[in-house]
Each structure stands twice: as C-alpha cells, then as structure tokens.
Amino acid sequence: MSEDAVTGPMDDRIAATDSGRAIVLHPWIKSAPQSAQARSGARAPEDRLEEAVGLAAAIHLDIAHSAVVPVAGPKPGTLFGQGKVEEIKELVQLEEAGLVIIDGVVTPIQQRNLERAWKAKVLDRTGLILEIFGERAATREGTLQVELAHLMYQKSRLVRSWTHLERQRGGLGFVGGPGETQIEADRRHIQDRITKLENQLERVTRTRELHRKTRRRVPYPIVALVGYTNAGKSTLFNRLTSSGVLAEDMLFATLDPTMRALDMPGGQRVILSDTVGFISDLPTSLVAAFRATLEEVLEADLILHVRDISHPDTAAQRQDVHDVLRELGVDPQNTTRVVEVANKIDLMDAQARAVLDLTAAQDPNQLAVSAITGEGLGALSALVEARVTAHLTAIEIALGPQHAAARAWLHENCTVSGEDAADSDGIIRIRIKASSADIGRIAKLYPDLLPEAVAL
Numbered sequence: 001m002s003e004d005a006v007t008g009p010m011d012d013r014i015a016a017t018d019s020g021r022a023i024v025l026h027p028w029i030k031s032a033p034q035s036a037q038a039r040s041g042a043r044a045p046e047d048r049l050e051e052a053v054g055l056a057a058a059i060h061l062d063i064a065h066s067a068v069v070p071v072a073g074p075k076p077g078t079l080f081g082q083g084k085v086e087e088i089k090e091l092v093q094l095e096e097a098g099l100v101i102i103d104g105v106v107t108p109i110q111q112r113n114l115e116r117a118w119k120a121k122v123l124d125r126t127g128l129i130l131e132i133f134g135e136r137a138a139t140r141e142g143t144l145q146v147e148l149a150h151l152m153y154q155k156s157r158l159v160r161s162w163t164h165l166e167r168q169r170g171g172l173g174f175v176g177g178p179g180e181t182q183i184e185a186d187r188r189h190i191q192d193r194i195t196k197l198e199n200q201l202e203r204v205t206r207t208r209e210l211h212r213k214t215r216r217r218v219p220y221p222i223v224a225l226v227g228y229t230n231a232g233k234s235t236l237f238n239r240l241t242s243s244g245v246l247a248e249d250m251l252f253a254t255l256d257p258t259m260r261a262l263d264m265p266g267g268q269r270v271i272l273s274d275t276v277g278f279i280s281d282l283p284t285s286l287v288a289a290f291r292a293t294l295e296e297v298l299e300a301d302l303i304l305h306v307r308d309i310s311h312p313d314t315a316a317q318r319q320d321v322h323d324v325l326r327e328l329g330v331d332p333q334n335t336t337r338v339v340e341v342a343n344k345i346d347l348m349d350a351q352a353r354a355v356l357d358l359t360a361a362q363d364p365n366q367l368a369v370s371a372i373t374g375e376g377l378g379a380l381s382a383l384v385e386a387r388v389t390a391h392l393t394a395i396e397i398a399l400g401p402q403h404a405a406a407r408a409w410l411h412e413n414c415t416v417s418g419e420d421a422a423d424s425d426g427i428i429r430i431r432i433k434a435s436s437a438d439i440g441r442i443a444k445l446y447p448d449l450l451p452e453a454v455a456l
Contacts, residue, residue: 022099023092024053024066029074043316052103052125058132064095078117079110085117092118101128108157125281126153141204148197155190158183220261221388222271224297226325227306228317229277232343236306236371237274240381264385268415268433273300280320294328302387303330303338309356309368310347335365339387341380346370389415392433397449401426406446414438
C-alpha cells in the first residue's frame with residue numbers, strides 16, 4: 001500500500017501547519033456574472049485580498065505570501081488551471097507553508113485535490129471564518145454555536161477525509177466498501193451531534209426569551225449595535241457604557257453578545273447590545289447557526305448601523321450589512337428603526353470630512369461620530385433617546401406623602417424626566433414618560449393618581 005493510501009489526503013495532522021506559515025490567495029473569477037460582481041459591491045480584487053489577509057491575521061497566522069489569482073473559468077476539480085496549480089505548488093514549497101487559504105468557495109472535491117497537489121492544508125473563506133469564531137467564542141452559547149456551524153460545514157466535506165479508504169474496496173461489484181461505510185458512520189455521528197447541539201441551543205433561545213420577557217416587564221428599550229466587522233462597534237459600546245469589552249483593531253474581535261444598561265441624558269434607560277460583526281459572503285449556514293445571538297437584533301427597538309466611514313470599501317460594507325439584515329428579516333431602509341452611525345471620522349482627511357458633514361446635515365438619519373475621541377456622541381445619545389421615547393406620553397403626576405409606594409413604582413417602571421422637591425404640603429410633582437400600557441397599569445394600581453395628571 002502506498003504512503004498516500006495509508007495517510008490519506010491532507011488533514012489536521014499536517015505538521016507544517018504548526019509553524020503558522022500560510023499563503024493567502026484571492027481567486028478573481030473573470031467569468032463571474034455581472035450580477036454577482038454588482039452584489040459584491042464591485043470591490044477591487046486587491047481590496048478583497050487585503051480583507052482575507054486581515055482575517056488570517058485575526059488568528060495570528062504568519063502570512064508568507066498573498067496574491068490575487070486570475071481565473072478565466074473555475075475548474076470543477078481544482079478551481080485553478082493545471083499550470084496555476086503547479087505554480088502555486090512551487091510557491092508553497094518555497095515558502096514552506098503548511099496552509100493555503102483560498103478567499104472564496106472551494107468545493108470538497110476541489111479541496112481534496114488541491115491538498116493532494118500542494119501537500120498542504122487548504123482552507124476556504126467559510127473554513128477560515130469558522131476558525132476565527134472557534135478561537136473567539138468565550139461563552140457557553142458561543143461555543144455551542146461555533147461547534148454547530150463547524151459540524152454543518154464538516155458534514156459536507158466527509159468525502160475528503162475518507163477517500164483513502166475508498167481505494168481499499170474490492171472490484172467484485174461491491175457498491176459500498178469500507179470507505180463509504182465509514183463515511184456513512186461519520187455522517188450519522190455528525191448528524192447526531194448536530195441534533196444534540198440544536199436542542200441545547202433551543203434551550204438557550206428559550207432562556208433568552210425569558211430574559212426578554214423580564215425586560216419587557218421593566219421595560220427598557222433595546223438598542224443593538226450592528227455593522228461590518230472591525231467597524232468600531234465595541235469601541236463605541238465601551239465609550240457609551242464605560243465597559244471593558246474587548247475592542248481591538250482586528251476582524252471579529254467580538255463574537256459573544258454583550259449587553260449593558262445605559263442611562264440617557266434625559267433619564268431614559270436603555271439596554272445596549274454589542275453583536276458579532278457582519279462580513280461579505282457570510283455563509284447562510286453560519287447565519288443560521290448564530291441566529292440565537294442575532295435574535296437580539298430582531299428584538300431591538302432601535303438598530304445602530306455602525307460604519308467605518310474611513311474605510312475605502314465602506315459603501316460595499318454597507319451593502320453587505322444590509323444584505324444580512326434583510327436575511328434576518330430587518331428592513332435596513334426603515335429609518336424609524338435603523339440609524340446609520342458614521343464612525344472613525346477622526347481618520348478622515350479634511351476634504352472627505354467636509355463631504356461627510358454636508359451629507360449628514362441633509363440626512364437626519366445619519367450621524368458622524370468618533371468612538372475614539374468622543375466627537376458626536378452627545379448628538380448620538382440625544383437621537384437614541386428621542387427615537388426610543390417617541391411613542392411615550394409625557395405626563396406630570398402629583399404625589400402626596402401617602403404615595404411613597406407609587407413613587408417607587410414610577411421610578412422603577414417608567415422614565416422619570418424630572419422631579420420637584422416637596423412643597424409646603426408635602427406634594428411632590430414628578431414628570432414621567434410612559435407608554436399607553438404603562439398608563440393603563442398606573443390607572444389599575446393607583447387609580448387616584450391619573451385624574452390629576454397633566455399632559456405636557
């Protein structure tokens with residue numbers, strides 16, 4: 001039996017990968033339909049390659065070489081033409097790279113064949129993102145979601161793991177053979193694990209729903225930060241809430257959702273949620289696996305779309321975020337629910353800043369801020385408070401000494417915008433903002449108060 005038959009194709013046992021040396025390739029498919037190019041935001045291949053290198057750097061790989069590889073037409077078996085496969089093989093040997101990252105979709109057959117040809121592990125864009133998620137997951141929920149997404153990805157790639165066993169079967173008319181038997185056994189094992197993980201995540205989802213029900217009883221509006229990865233969401237989150245959430249100049253620095261209570265200048269309390277960053281060509285299976293996390297976005301009263309306005313691909317990134325929001329069932333054009341926050345204005349030159357200021361002045365649904373310097377955050381807080389309280393009614397209630405319990409209830413369940421000191425008769429005038437449901441609850445619990453309420 002040959003050595004290849006014993007070891008099979010390249011897998012996680014590749015010793016060279018331990019060095020962390022990697023080659024990053026972005027296949028530029030010249031024959032791609034115009035519709036696909038338009039959907040990707042017509043980004044330059046060099047910009048796509050730069051993002052792929054950033055993804056690889058996020059898991060601390062040593063990038064030995066990176067390049068855009070023109071592809072006239074993708075080959076079913078190897079993606080690249082034979083000449084290009086040989087050229088890359090020489091490059092892999094020259095750089096002593098144990099890993100080749102292909103920034104695009106690679107089929108299981110293509111992955112198997114390229115690993116054989118290059119004697120190195122091959123990882124496509126989906127696999128790379130999964131590697132990042134696996135390293136970033138910190139909570140139990142995040143770990144479950146990563147494992148589920150990884151298993152769903154792995155299930156479709158069993159062909160490459162057991163191809164060496166297929167060559168061991170006899171030629172006497174057997175339909176199956178050891179290789180196919182092992183594949184089916186592995187497929188069943190993976191499916192059993194997927195089912196178990198889905199059940200566990202369902203319990204997580206139910207727990208989150210209980211938490212949401214508790215918040216609805218309080219009720220505090222939820223404000224979710226969304227945006228392209230590395231747009232500055234966590235830095236903005238930390239600046240607004242004085243928290244210590246991990247915020248680095250790195251793709252996917254945040255994976256697990258974080259929520260903090262935040263008191264607005266006018267007294268309204270909100271719950272601010274920091275979510276995982278979006279990215280172009282995010283696989284549907286990944287979106288499905290992380291849906292429990294992204295449900296916080298679906299439940300949000302207000303969504304702040306944080307953009308890295310200084311990035312050369314900011315327009316394309318904006319489109320990618322819009323695509324994911326639509327997939328989640330959120331209309332990104334709904335200006336009553338989605339606000340654009342142009343972040344990192346401190347990195348813009350004077351000319352670009354002047355254009356942005358002019359645009360923002362004409363668009364009340366866009367704000368320019370810098371999470372680093374704090375510029376514009378006052379206006380952002382004011383806008384958030386105005387949006388989440390737009391449906392509330394401002395009323396004034398007079399409370400006597402006998403209404404101590406009612407006063408405590410109002411402070412706990414409503415937004416108190418002001419309160420006067422007690423007058424000579426011990427009467428306190430308290431100004432609140434309350435929803436119609438809250439007003440109904442006040443009328444039921446304290447029927448003697450509302451008749452004296454004065455609409456402001």
